[in-house]
Amino acid sequence: MKYILHFSVIILYLFLHSCRNSEDRKMNAQVTQHCxxxxxxxRSTDSKLKIKGDRFFILDDSLVVTAQSQVQYLPKRRSLAVLDSYFSRIAFFDVQSGKQNGNIIFKKEDIPHKIDGFLITEQNSILLFNYSEKYIYTLDSKGSVTNVVTMLHKKKGGMLDGNPSPNPCNASPFHLAGDTLTFTGYLYGEHDLEPFDRRFIRGKVDLLSGDCISDIIYPNIYRETNWGGDYYRIPYTCYLEDGTSFISLPAEHMIMKVERSGKLSYVNGGPSQRICVNSMGFRKEMLKHGQRDDLILKHYQDNYSYKNIMYLSNKQRIIRILELPNTSEAGALPVTKKSKLLIFNPEFEFMDETILPEDLSTDNYFITTEGIFFLNLTNKDENKAHYTLLSFD
Known part of the structure; x- marks a missing residue:
């Protein structure tokens, strides 16, 4: 009996050890280096970005401008529009004096949903976006609602049909051409069974019907490898006057160039030195909110990643942000990473690079003929929004 019991214990141990190894094999994967x-x-004499000064915008008692605040520069009005979601309004500021010069307040009875993004068109109409229910409101210049549509129609079970969830922000703005609104966005998570050709990063919505189509997927580097399903999945976008757009993805050295016709190509978007972006060291799986968030954050912090792409039309320069690996001690995870600004000409020849001061936010910025204004995070005065100007010589 003693030998039978001893043999049973050995069999149970081998079974459990086998299950654990099977689970380890399921989770572990080789890290992919994408170089x-x-x-x-x-180089040229007009490719150096330098700090040129500061600009302060005087805020009223109810307005707070943070790194997450969405803003839009309006060239014809020489004004900065700031979305105030909490008080349901857009505030306008003269970009030279920094003084507030107007408000458009949304009526609660007309717009009962929280507004998460906006776009002011050249015709002075206003588009407002609600993230949770995917409502798009169209307003006239006085703030009256003229149209409402719901985008991304849901299937049974509440699952979206592979479409990206719009992420309107300063680094991924909406773009309107006629009645078609173009956006970029992403869905959270990784799964080894997901159809690669159905995971989109760009969509278009018809503002008359609400019908939405998606037309651009991730590049091949995202096909097999696990990038954590969050930070490395976010697309960043800018638009040129002729309708061309550029999409920057955190793990991809190349930049997506999308012509107005929809033709897609890839152009050089990396630095002058060789760098590698490493994938996560385990297989794709569904990553739910709250699960392995610490590993996902640490992977993002410890690796290179690309971010915003910006276009300065008057200088004919394209700028891409490269975030650098965290060099802090183990366990110290800062909220942001140090960044470089990579500078290209319109042919995407590499011109120069410069370190972005750590005090400047890459999430809240706007571009004028003067240069790029970044929100300065050292500001302690709640009554002012402090922006620092970077400009070419």
């Missing part, structure tokens, strides 16, 4: 091919540097 760039450095391009020659073509």
């Amino acid at each position: 760039n091919h450095p391009a020659p540097v073509k």
